Amino acid sequence: MTTPTRIVLVYQSLLGIYGDRGNSTVLVQRLRRRGLEAELVVVEPGDEVPADGDVYLLGGGEDLAQVSAVKALRADGNLFRGLEGGGVLFAVCAGYQICGHSFTVGAQDTVHEGLGLLDVTTTRGATRAVGEILTRWQRPDGSTSLITGFENHGGYTRLGPAATPLATVEKGIGNDGGGTEGAVQGNVIGTYPHGPVLARNPDLADHLLELALGRALEPLVMPSIEVLRAERVAAVRGR
Known part of the structure; x- marks a missing residue:
């Protein structure tokens, strides 16, 4: 019997206000469309984070939610154990910021210690970043792919x-x-x-799954997604 790939959605009540939960749906469905078993585990503060997750997901949230999430994840400890065991962590916006060494919150820019999983620090930026963003991602094999999305963050990360x-x-x-x-x-x-972001960028979604599984996946041919991507790219470039 094949062991399902475990997608762990972490603390949606704290880090889930921007629809980032959709990233978990994308990963599960892209596995199942290939005939692979997938299990979605939703973890809230007070629940134990599985130490055997394959992909862990953190989403966006407000300042105080970031502080609470860091405290809970440090107290639990299983996210760190899961990563040490080969799990992959994909963190968006506030989730990204708390993975660093430190981040600031509130009008006084109070500095809080992060999870220390990324060598980054976040402080308040001069202007808030709001709007469509288009970037170019270089894949591990040297090829490139465009990433589209919507950014909304006051913190700047170095x-x-x-x-x-x-x-x-x-x-x-x-x-x-x-x-x-x-x-x-x-x-x-x-x-x-x-x-x-993973709904908009299926190549990135498959990259996460391939990292977690340790092997390449067969392509999924979904022309409608490529049409939408082309429209988004053209719209952003036309502004």
Whole structure:
């Protein structure tokens, strides 16, 4: 009997206000459309995070929710164990920020310690980043793919030497207006776009699954998605 791939959706009541839950649906469905078993595990504060997840998902949220999420995840500890065991973490916006060394919240820009999973720090930016974002992602095989999404963040993220950018920005702000977006370090990927971003960008969704499974997946041919992607790209570039 095949063991299902476990997709763990973490703390939606804290980090789920921008529709990022849709990322979990995309991963599950892309597995099942290939005839592969998938299990979605939804974890809320007070629940134990599974230590045997294949893909862990963090989404967007408000400042105080970020602080609460970090405290709960540190107290639980299983996210760290899951990553040590080979799991993959995909974190969006506020979820991305809390994966770093530190982030600031509130009008006083109070500094809070993050989870330390990415060599990044986040502080308040000069202007809020709001709107469509278009970036170019270089895949591990050297090919490139466009990533579309919607960014909405006041924090600006700067990368340290241990983290590498996920993508370069064509339109939008990204990490801090310096031309990069997201961060990758080992089996942890952080990014700002909502959308949900994996629904808009199936190549990125499959990349996460391939990292978790340790093998390549057969392509899914879905022409309607490619038509929508082309329309989004054209709309962003036309602004």
